[in-house]
Amino acid sequence: MNRRSASRLFAALALAAPIAFGALPAAAQSTLTNVSYDPTRELYKDFNALFVKHWKAETGEDIKIQVSHGGSGKQARSVIDGLNADVVTLALASDIDAIAKATNKLPADWQKRLPNNSSPYTSTIVFLVRKGNPKGIKDWGDLVKPGVEVITPNPKTSGGARWNYLAAWAYGLKQNGDDPEKAKAFVAELFKHVPVLDSGARGSTTTFAQRGLGDVLLAWENEAYLSFAEFGDDKFEIVFPSVSILAEPPVAIVDANVEKNGTRKAAEAYLNLLYSPEGQSLAAKHFYRPVKPETVSNKADVERFQKLDLVTIDDTFGGWAKAQKEHFGDGGVFDEIFKPK
Amino acid sequence: MSRTTFRTPSALPGFGLTFGFTWLWLTLIILLPLGGVILWAGSLGLERLAQIASDPRTLSALRVSFGLSLLAAVLNAVFGLILAWILTRYDFPGRRLVDAAVDLPFALPTAVAGIALAAIYAPNGWIGQWLPFKVAYTPLGIFVALVFIGLPFVVRTLQPVLTDLDRELEEASATLGADRPVTLLRVVLPTLFPALLTGFALAFARAVGEYGSVIFIAGNVPYVSEIAPLIIIMKLEEFDYGAATAVATIMLLISFALLLLINLLEAWTRRRLGHVR
Incomplete structure (x- = not known):
């Protein structure tokens, strides 16, 4: 390469660099970025269309919604590392806590800002078994019977799996007069029946549904119903255990980002719409339990949810901050139950 | 030099x-x-580093990662050599197709490879259902994935050397009375050995860091089929960047030591086998 072509190459590089590094001019149309977790893909696809229409009617402005999906913890890390999220809609409060703690981009008491612990919809953990329930699985106790294999993702890498683990723990407590040692023994026994610990909830669903592994899949209720739509309802059945946990996937505005982007109004409207009758109806349609079921337009969507004995993370585990550290932190209970004796 | x-x-x-x-x-x-x-x-301090480095679970994951990567690289060295030999020395219908297929593990997104391998080797998969033992979701599954992704490294490092290999050397060897095994062992293989080592090292290094394809077929059971990169992901998932980088540093040091050893060995064989430096 001679000197001239070399200098031309450098000029080209110098021109290309700012584009590659994202110094694009701001888009004329305003954009709202929602950083969400995996199983909300279908819900937010519908909800975003609803919001765009709603916002146009309200303000006359066009708005574009960008949603990114992925494991809840990974998504939280992206926001910590600088992903410009206007709102976060994640699987568990501790992931948003982590954003608040690491970046101060939203206040520590963010969860008090919206009704119902900032969770516009909830879910719970149920069992998905093979059609006809060949192993006769009725409740948590049946999962530790000899020969039963349980599929659940790894609580260390999957937010959803932490709800699974805590639901099992709640059963262990209830069955043993609130003795934490016995609850731990139950959960430890349960994880001995787990042949594969996938890194995320969708991975576990694949392992169970497509690879044919295991007799029961611990799944979010909405994922269990979704798998019917995906794989046909002649293959699986849902079993509702005697006790489960109220899973509250929370939503929050990332204050520092909306200030910078000038999107506070839109972000607020976006989250509030989740609590509106239309938003609640969409949540119910996508198998999330709406927090205001009475406002849902299609009553059949609500009636299919069974009444269950649900414990909450705050009452039984003293909140996410405590549960996270005690059970899933480095050297926590989950690490302990896998230690070879 | x-x-x-x-x-x-x-x-x-x-x-x-x-x-x-x-x-x-x-x-x-x-x-x-x-x-x-x-x-x-x-920045973690020596005490915390030592604690992370001596954690039995991390140690077990490091053993799984490095042990299986070495085994996979050995297997790849053997079969990669045979494959490279066939591809350069023989002409047969479909040779170009096979030649191109060798590169697929390079090009395929690793997650796709992992899912495909898991589907094939799962207990209900095409191959898995005929095997009397489990492959997917065991350490053997990890091994299969590592062999898959490592193969092109060996083949592609050996091919140019094999093409350049002077046929006259083999002919001379035969003229001087060596039979075929002797020619192969004492003339061909020593010439190939440095390149083979390089291919081995590349396949090994790639396998150690592999996450995407392994994670879908590994089973990820602690102390059994958990790989070191997964430990790093877990630490990140706990927002413990320090511990994650600590495990990464340990992997880096072990890899560096092993690669240095392989490079020294390669230099030594080059000298010993009379290559012009």
């Missing part, structure tokens, strides 16, 4: 420029990120 120093530059012009460019590039692309990892890990 030429004995170029700053005082007696090569006859070729532009040494200063290329030297500076090499270091700039190396620093930007490799040394800075790695330095960041090591710095971050170093």
